[in-house]
Amino acid sequence: MEVKKHTIKLVVNNRPDVLARIAGIFSGRGFNIESISANITLDPNVTKIRIVTMGDSSTVSKIQNQLKKLVDVQSVSHIRESKHGRREMIMMQVNLTDENRRDVMKAIDEFQCKIVTKKVDHCIIEATGNEDDIEQLIKRFEPMGIEDFSRSGVVAL
Amino acid sequence: MEVKKHTIKLVVNNRPDVLARIAGIFSGRGFNIESISANITLDPNVTKIRIVTMGDSSTVSKIQNQLKKLVDVQSVSHIRESKHGRREMIMMQVNLTDENRRDVMKAIDEFQCKIVTKKVDHCIIEATGNEDDIEQLIKRFEPMGIEDFSRSGVVAL
Numbered sequence: 001m002e003v004k005k006h007t008i009k010l011v012v013n014n015r016p017d018v019l020a021r022i023a024g025i026f027s028g029r030g031f032n033i034e035s036i037s038a039n040i041t042l043d044p045n046v047t048k049i050r051i052v053t054m055g056d057s058s059t060v061s062k063i064q065n066q067l068k069k070l071v072d073v074q075s076v077s078h079i080r081e082s083k084h085g086r087r088e089m090i091m092m093q094v095n096l097t098d099e100n101r102r103d104v105m106k107a108i109d110e111f112q113c114k115i116v117t118k119k120v121d122h123c124i125i126e127a128t129g130n131e132d133d134i135e136q137l138i139k140r141f142e143p144m145g146i147e148d149f150s151r152s153g154v155v156a157l
Numbered sequence: 158m159e160v161k162k163h164t165i166k167l168v169v170n171n172r173p174d175v176l177a178r179i180a181g182i183f184s185g186r187g188f189n190i191e192s193i194s195a196n197i198t199l200d201p202n203v204t205k206i207r208i209v210t211m212g213d214s215s216t217v218s219k220i221q222n223q224l225k226k227l228v229d230v231q232s233v234s235h236i237r238e239s240k241h242g243r244r245e246m247i248m249m250q251v252n253l254t255d256e257n258r259r260d261v262m263k264a265i266d267e268f269q270c271k272i273v274t275k276k277v278d279h280c281i282i283e284a285t286g287n288e289d290d291i292e293q294l295i296k297r298f299e300p301m302g303i304e305d306f307s308r309s310g311v312v313a314l
Contacts, residue, residue, distance in 0.1 A: 017184035019193070023177035032173045035196040039308035042295075048307055087273065087283055089246035091312050114285065116244065124314060126244055128271065128283055138199075150205055151196035152309035155248050157281060 005034070006060045007079040007086065007154055010049040013072040014040060022049065022073070025066050031055055035153035046074070052154050079156050088134050089152040091116065091126045095145035104144055111137050122147060162191070163217045164236040164243065164311055167206040170229040171197060179206065179230070182223050188212055192310035203231070209311050236313050245291050246309040248273065248283045252302035261301050268294050279304060 012018045019038065026033055031053050038049040053060070060078070067076045079086070094104055096119075104123070108115065111133075113125040127137055134151060169175045176195065183190050188210050195206040210217070217235070224233045236243070251261055253276075261280070265272065268290075270282040284294055291308060 014189065016187050016189045017180075019190055020177055020180035020184045023174075023180050027174035027177045030173050032171065033176055033195070035194075036176065037192075037194045037308075037310050038190070039192040039310050041306070042299075042303070050307070085273075085281070087246070087248055089244070089285055089309055089312055091244055091314055093314050116242075124242070126285055126312075128246055128285060142199075146199070148314050149198070150207070150312045150314055151194075152246055152312045153194050153196050155246055155283075155307045155309045157248055157250050157305050157307055 003054055003056050006053055006055060007156060008051045008053065008060070008064060008067070009077050009079050009156065010051070010067060011074040012047050012049060013074065014045050014047045015072050018047075018070070018072045019049070021070055022051075022067060025063060025070070026051070026053065029059065029063060031059070031063065035151070037153035037155060050079070050154055050156060086130055086154050086156045087128055088131060088154055089126060089128045090134050090137065090149055091124060092141060092149040093122055093124050093147040094141055095122050095147050096120070097145075100144045104141075107140050107144070111140065160211055160213050163210055163212060163214075164313060165208045165210070165217070165221060165224070166234050166236050166313065167208070167224060168231040169204050169206060170231065171202050171204045172229050175204075175227070175229045176206070178227055179208075179224060182220060182227070183208070183210065186216065186220060188216070188220065192308070194310035194312060207236070207311055207313060243287055243311050243313045244285055245288060245311055246283060246285045247291050247294065247306055248281060249298060249306040250279055250281050250304040251298055252279050252304050253277070254302075257301045261298075264297050264301070268297065270294075
């Protein structure tokens, strides 16, 4: 079976143990969570969770079925691959030197990054895009000296 | 003790069960995770996790100490409140009607949102900012008809 990336979206009741139980279903099958993002919705009792995992379709369906059986899980759906609908944010700290300054600023323009803070020796930038865009951005900045970065995980509607 | 928002940042080994064990520590103390975001880093064996929770400082320190004892947890730190460094992304589907179209476009400009897709009857937009900015944005768009939205959770360096 072909192993590929799957995004699963859950709507759950906002209870302390629900995330632990969800994560337990993935780890119980030896499935790693590649990225997760969760946040409250307009209704403070309801949380939306998006999980990206790698696996074959048959195992992913089994996991979906197990998730559906959990108390406090209202719905489980599999997000179709649509690059438009799957966005991510990255924050990145890039070192600034006399040598790389011009090139860093050029790359910031190219990728339409936002500068969050700028100091003499480094800057913190942010950018959004689909997963490919974010990978390309990391590749572009890597040779210039990425000090640190943080990705949000996939956000999708 | 004053109950307030705390952001905890963890650096962990990228193993299937680590998230379940982390979430278990929060739920074991009846602490709700307000938002979580996790993603792989430049080193594919290492994952960074950011968790926002509500609580008093003393309980949050106890949780931090328990997290530090977990196998596969490399480091645990408490992110200081700095609005610049704490960013979030939101994606939002807004209904478009003849009545609200002009106002929606005005709000998109005001909040410097990016239009991800635009149809005759709705559009999907994205925006980034600190938590306050995102709350303000939701308040601004709510009367115009938010069909759905997804927040990434806090991303911080």
